[in-house]
Amino acid sequence: KKRVKRAFKDGSSPKKKSKIIDSVEEIPSEESAIESDGEQHVDSYEDDDEIETPYEKRIRLAKLAVAKAKQAIDSDDEDPMATLTVRLQEEALQARGKLFFSVAEKFKPVSLESIICLFGHKKTVTCLCISSDCKYIYSGGKDASIIKWNIKDFSKLRVVKGGRKGSSSPYHTGPVLTIGISDDSKYLATGSADHSIIIWSPETLEVLFRLQRHRSPVTALSFRRQSHMMFSGDRFGRVCVWNLPLTDILQDQGAATKIEVLSICGLSLERCVSASGFGGAGICLWKVEQEVCVQYTVKNPAEYSIECIYAVNDDLYIGGSATNTLYLWHMSRGSPICKISPAHPPTSSDLDSVTARPALNWVTSVTGLFSTDLLATGSSSGHVQLWRLHLESEKAFSFGLGSENVGDDDEEGSDGESRTKQARLRVHHDSAKLERIPKGEFQLGGFVNSLAFSNDGKWLVAGIGQEHRLGRWEERRKVRDAICLIPINIPFKQASDIWM
Template sequence: MSSSFFLKAGSKANKKTKTPAATKGKGVKTAAKSGKSGFQNARAEGPVPKKQRRPKEKDEEIESDDEEYNSDLGDGGHNTLAFSSDEGEEETAQDKRLRLAKQYLSEIEKQESERAEDRELGQSVEQRLQTDYLDSVGKLRRNIAGNLKTNEVTSVLKHKLHHMPICALALSPDGKFLYAGAKSQFVLKWSTQNGKVLDKCDVLPHREEPETGKKRRSHVIAICLSTDMKYMALAEGGPHIQIWCPQTMKHVKTLKGHRDSVAGLVFRKGTHDLYSAAKDRSVKIWSLDEMAYVESLFGHQTGVTSIDALSRERAITAGGSDCSLRIWKITEESQLIYNGHRDSIECVKLMNDEHFVSGGVDGAISLWSALKKKPICTTQLAHGVGENGVANWITAIAVVVNTDLVATGSCDGFVKLWQTNPNARKLQQIQSIPITGFINGLTFNADGTKLYVGVGQEHRLGRWWRHKEAKNNVVVVDIVLQNATGK
């Protein structure tokens, strides 16, 4: 309305000034009545003779009107000047980008100056910027498996609250904190620097039983952390998802929507979008910014056993007994289906946006390309066979994202490290780490120099077998590379 008002007002003014001859005498009279507008009209007609110009005293009277108006604002009208100066000094979007870029460069120079010995600082900064860019767009590839020299078990994390099998592990992005869940009702927060428990949370009081009212054993079978360490999501053995603050270990919210036990959880990298997979054959998307359910994805014919995601709006899932893997293109509302295992698929992990690794009950480990519906290569009986002649399940997989290093676990007493080469269609075992028990959880730190292993006497989902000689604890393995950063 205001814009139309000014347009109308402008059009009337134009009509009055179209014929100056007709309004020559009326302009002075209007000026006497309305002050400024009349002065503008007189100026528009041409220069005013000296004898018609207003004396200096009247000009001061007009300025005094402005002062009287500004006095209502306080400080004698100085607020207007102060406001305009602040407006001029306000940082623009381009200045902000420039300032942040300079700050980012200074931080990188500081970090690289501490590392660089034989190389020039400029080359180090250039390589770091290129690495960060490729990592942000999901195209970074690093070959570190070939540089692996030795590995050894350096420490074991044990606690009386975790007297039952360890089921799930989650490592903070900076590698300083490890969160472990077990078949007991507690999640422990460990310091990876000194190996001490910093805090704990009790899952049981926040568990909401189904309408049947039947009590069931409380155990945590999946944990995931948001990139900014604001949220921690827990699968507590039932259909609900508990949201906690990983810093304070306080309960935030319980998300309800699944109709059967939740088997896998993952945050999309750099966001608060949570993807969950459950035995009800569905994949659900949650927004933790609003603490709300977003949508459900259907396609698997049996319960979903594992889920993973990176920075893109995509998730990959293992469909258990339907022997299929699916990549869900969320924005495109479509899915890609992959088949290759002969039995139930228990776990899947993305190596990068183009390749992933899977393992199942048939004991096979498969390397896949997102562009092919069949695996690039498969290693049968990767962890051997048991005493009954049946293949040992692949119970856990971990990868160092954007590299060629993969770790797998089973119940054969070893954690195995593999080197992947999609171009050569190879999946080659490079080392074995002896650890007795069921390997229920595996996670690497960011550069692949440490591997955390969650060990239990039983499988994380049931009590079909029991290794009495095993210990329920977290094993820390140091992996030595030829160059410490693995780059």
Template sequence: MSFFIKNKKRKQDGKIETNKGKKRGLRKFGGETAVVKKRRSKFDDEEIVSDSDLENGEEVDVKQTEYSSEEEDLETPQEKKLRLAKQYLAQIETEESEKWDKEEESHKDVISQRLKHDLLEQTGRLQKEVADNYVQPSDEDILILRGHHLAITCLVISHDDRFIFTGSKDCSIIKWDMKEKKRVHTIHGGRKGTENKHIGHTAHVLCLAVSCDGQYLVSGDRNKLIHLWDANTCQYLHTFRGHRDAVSGLAFRKGTHQLFSASHDRTVKIWNVDEKAYIETLYGHQDCVTGIDSLTRDRAITSGGRDGSVRIWKVVEESQLVFHGHVGSVDCVALINESNFLSGADDNSIAVWSVLKKKPLVLVRNAHGESENPSLEENWISAVASLQHTDLIASGSKDGFIKLWKTGSNFKSLKPVMKIPVNGFVNCLQFSKDGSFLVAGVGQEHRLGRWWKLKDAKNSLVIIQLKQKPQV
């Protein structure tokens, strides 16, 4: 049977037989075919509106909405690209006009630089050299905030750098205001056995993540649960279930509400937060997954603990890249850009990697193991962070310091920049988006266990203001 069906077919006797209005694939609605009605609807909407209709503004808005939605349906792919490009340019112009003078030439230059910046960032080729611009923080630049009763295990900064969320072994989550430098909300933890009654966590909170638009906050705990919260009001929204062991890492894909979760059950799961739905599970790690991170691409990077590997999960390609280089357990990982990342292990080493090579570009051993502490192997690298798309990274341990490092050309070297005194286990680190401050979650114990307890340390949130050298 031919794919194309003719409207008229010729009989052998030469007469023409019509289908009498019955066309395949078309339904009649009130005597008109769907095609005719669709064509007429465009012109039906273009009627003259009377004064009485104008007074009823709601009806006019509805018609305009229907007309605009139909226009979008009828537009070609090229027209859609042009429309989205204009919207994007208008958005950039609005954002940048708040920062710069509205002079015509300078304004165009700013927009051009912003477009170039966004393109390089999305392709993973954006790289700024800023590490040499910072100066050693003074005691006045270090602010310590206390609110948790037990060790802080995780933290996350909102995309606008306005709020900080911290999680703790006391099962609570605290929201901090960076402008006021104070606590603004607490999600209290509950006792073991009250899971069905208490709204919140009843086990150690091990990980946090916040969406780029500041709408959602997610938290994972040792009870295998992922709680979803309204990031603005801290109201409970939903619970994701599916992991078979403690949830140890959470990360939103940048610019989306797609959530990656890592667990001690050796799996990575993907969730759709808008639909509150599970998508799929990724398998590959041979031990507890201890950390996770994600940027713009539909990928996630994870550290595999005792299996000694770091893995990049390519979701669309349904494949994974495996990297080996550390001797001990790989406990933390962070993306520098789409092509490079760093990791820390309990063998006191820090590594910088490229997605194109399975071995580290540079590996620094005894990174936190100066002669001040004879037990070098005890200085596990418990946290790493990067000021994304720059040459500045940070690492933390239990040796009493947070270290800042500079990555060299093509990430083939790693040089210490400065040491910032912080007493206790540095369980989590994160830079602000603009690089103006560094935040650390500090505790008396390691975030995943109680191998040591530093009694002279304080369970606290440490905010370190990062100042740059004056420009000449």
């Protein structure tokens, strides 16, 4: 594990606190009355009194968390204070990326006939994301277009067509390679081969502003959990940190690794993890506050590149490679703690002789239901596999109401105690392993360029294309470019929706 410190190119510290924009409204308490005159103080920061200190922010967020937790407590609870305590503990752990839920065992087999396909892109579907309220899907393609879909009735709501390459179009003029949405669905971001990032209004798909910092195709972007901080990476290895709605860059790491960034995933803390391409297969953990880049290797000299990355929480990272291998890293280890090869079948029986691949497939996409043991990967042959992240029992203990003993989750009790059946785990582990979920595989065809779970656990959405999202190195798959919705129907509810 290597640590690389990078100085900022402008020679000045990016951590300026002169402008603080917080979208969370303050909640009045008995100790302090909050007066609101309805005016927004976004651009007026001339007075020092208007600057919120870190201490004041912690107090405000603590009051907000207590108020939210009190509203969620059922009046029929026998011990409301115990319920409140546990809920606050859950929210604190989730905010730090330490909370873990076991839901993969609830998966039931899904028939191929129940999979729903949506068609709208004229070329390969390269990326997609789902709004946090699980109502809309946003997709991008090589046709430079952005499409908004309604999950409820599977209709196409809005379409934004891109311009021709080199034109003065206000939209993208090249393939849309990556897309992401903030957890509060306030900002939708897209990165393109035209070297630009466009921030959209998710509701209307109107352009809010454009970010021009990268000098090569923007291949990856992601938002920090429950925040407007955004991370972006490009083919030259540059990683940029943004704090929306400010258009000025917060931090520019430059080409710290000098290796292309193929995928990136934001964490709960001010950090992100990225996947490196050809020339240095591995992942990098970018610590914004410390201005440090920590590199993790694969310990495999035959490895080409890590094509995709997903953070289960702030400690565990899963990456898929071009050699059909799945790697699992822990933050405290410089090399993988688990490796599975092959992750997908090397060939597929339903592909004809033109597109059949006797060689190993790529792991082209990976995703998961955040803070749970449910994961999914996609390959270059259209194969989708569900995985369960298994933690050693002696390395984790249950997190439930009034009990911190291993094995108490199976006990029957009051309504409050029944909440422990979701197997809340506070993760303290040194090792873990990945297991295939029985009957949890689907053959869709084409390249699975993107995967995403809905937060309610009802859908796994896959972006299918005839080509890989970043190039045309192989014969086109004889499939239709589509967005496939797989109804997994796993009951799950996030512990909290409070911004921390």
